[in-house]
Amino acid sequence: MTEFLPNNFVPSPARGRVLVFDSGVGGLTVAEEIRALGPALGVHYAADSAFFPYGDKSDEALRERLPRVAKALCDHVRPDVFVIACNTASTLALQEVRAVLDIPVVGTVPAIKPAAAFTQTGTIGLLATPGTIGRAYTARLIAEFAGSRRVIQHGSIELVRLAEAHARGEDVPIEAIAAAQAPLFEAPGGDEIDTIVLACTHFPLVRGQLIASAPHAVSYVDSGAAIARQTIRVLPQETEARSVGGSAYLTSPPEEAPDLALVLRRYGFPEVQFVALEPIAITSAPTLL
Numbered sequence: 001m002t003e004f005l006p007n008n009f010v011p012s013p014a015r016g017r018v019l020v021f022d023s024g025v026g027g028l029t030v031a032e033e034i035r036a037l038g039p040a041l042g043v044h045y046a047a048d049s050a051f052f053p054y055g056d057k058s059d060e061a062l063r064e065r066l067p068r069v070a071k072a073l074c075d076h077v078r079p080d081v082f083v084i085a086c087n088t089a090s091t092l093a094l095q096e097v098r099a100v101l102d103i104p105v106v107g108t109v110p111a112i113k114p115a116a117a118f119t120q121t122g123t124i125g126l127l128a129t130p131g132t133i134g135r136a137y138t139a140r141l142i143a144e145f146a147g148s149r150r151v152i153q154h155g156s157i158e159l160v161r162l163a164e165a166h167a168r169g170e171d172v173p174i175e176a177i178a179a180a181q182a183p184l185f186e187a188p189g190g191d192e193i194d195t196i197v198l199a200c201t202h203f204p205l206v207r208g209q210l211i212a213s214a215p216h217a218v219s220y221v222d223s224g225a226a227i228a229r230q231t232i233r234v235l236p237q238e239t240e241a242r243s244v245g246g247s248a249y250l251t252s253p254p255e256e257a258p259d260l261a262l263v264l265r266r267y268g269f270p271e272v273q274f275v276a277l278e279p280i281a282i283t284s285a286p287t288l289l
Contacts, residue, residue: 012232017042017246019079021070023054025167025260026160026202027085028267030108033228034083035268044246045269046073049257050277054088055129055157055200062131066093067100068277073249074101076275081231084108085201088129091137104234110138110199111223113145118219123150123192125184125218128199130155138199152190154183163202166209168259169266177206178213185215198222247271 018041020031025047035043048054048069054062066089074082083106084090084097090107098105110132115124124146132138133155142151159180166172184190196218198204204222211220248269254261261272 011036012038013040014038014232014235015040016080016235017044017078018081018083018231018235019044019046019073019077020083020085021046021048021073021089022084022086022201023048023052023089024160024164024202025263025267026163026200026205027083028167028263029201029204029222030083030085030224030227031267033224034231037225037228038232042246044077044079044248045264045267046077046249046251046275047260047264048251049260050251053129053157053160054086055131055155055160057131059092059131062089063093063096067096069251070097070105071100072277073275074103077247077249079103081106081235083227083231085227087132087199087201091132091135104236106227106230106234108201108223108227110141111197111221111226112138112141112151112199115195115197115221116146116149118221119149119195121192121194122148123152123189123194125181125190125193125196126151126153126199127159127181127184127196127203128153128155129157129160132199150189150192152184152187152193154181154187156180156183159206160200160202163205166206167263169262172206172209174209174213177209181210181214191216193218195219195221247273249273249275251275251277 020027031043031045081104085108087108094107133153162172162176198220207220248264253274254272264272
C-alpha cells in the first residue's frame with residue numbers, strides 16, 4: 001500500500017511555481033506526486049548534492065545549513081511554495097527554514113498516522129534514517145497517532161545509498177535490499193509487522209524491491225500524495241500563471257555529480273544548474289553544547 005492518488009482523482013488546475021528540495025534524488029518521488037496532482041504547475045527540483053546524505057550529518061550541522069540552503073535556492077528560483085521532501089530535514093529544521101522564507105513551506109512527516117489506521121496486526125515498522133528515528137519529533141508522532149500500536153523502528157543509511165544507486169540505473173542486488181530492511185523483521189515481534197512506514201523519500205524508489213525481499217506480505221506507506229495535496233492547498237491564490245515544466249539545481253557543480261545530473265534528466269529535468277552558497281560569516285567563537 002502507498003498513499004497514491006486515487007484512480008478517479010481530478011487533477012488540480014492550480015498554476016504557479018513549486019520548488020521540491022532534498023539532499024539527493026529521494027524527493028523525486030514527491031515531485032512526481034505533485035506533477036500528477038498539479039499538471040499545470042511548474043515543478044522545479046533542488047538537491048543539496050554538496051552535503052549528501054543528510055541522514056548521517058549532525059543535528060547542529062543541518063540546523064546551520066538548511067535555512068541557508070533554502071534561502072539561496074529560493075532567491076535563485078523564486079518559487080511560490082517550497083517543499084522540503086526530506087524527513088530528516090523536516091523533523092529537524094522545518095521552523096528554522098520557515099523563519100527565513102516569506103513563502104509557504106511544506107514539510108514531510110512520516111506517515112505514522114495512516115499506518116496506525118491501516119494495520120490489522122497492530123504492529124508497524126518504521127523504516128527511516130538514523131536521524132529521523134532518533135528525533136523527538138518522530139517520538140511525538142508515534143505517541144500521538146500510534147500509542148496503542150507496537151512500532152518497531154530501524155534506521156538505515158545503506159538503504160538511502162542503495163536507492164540512489166538504483167535511481168542511477170545501477171544493478172542493486174535484491175539481497176542488499178533484503179539486508180537493509182531485515183532488522184525490522186528480526187526484532188522481537190517483527191514477524192507480526194503488516195505495515196511499514198517509508199519515512200525517507202528515497203525509499204519509495206525501491207518499493208518494488210522492498211516488497212519482493214520482505215519475508216512475508218507487507219504494505220508500505222509513504223506521505224508523497226499527502227505532500228502533493230498540501231502543496232496545492234497552500235499555493236497562494238494570486239499566483240500568476242507560469243510555464244509548465246521545470247529545472248533542477250545542485251549545490252555542487254553538475255560536472256562533479258554527473259550521475260546525479262543524469263538521474264534528474266531521466267526524471268524530466270533536462271536543465272541542471274549549479275547554485276552557489278554564500279560563505280558563512282564567523283562573528284564569534286562557537287559555543288560548545
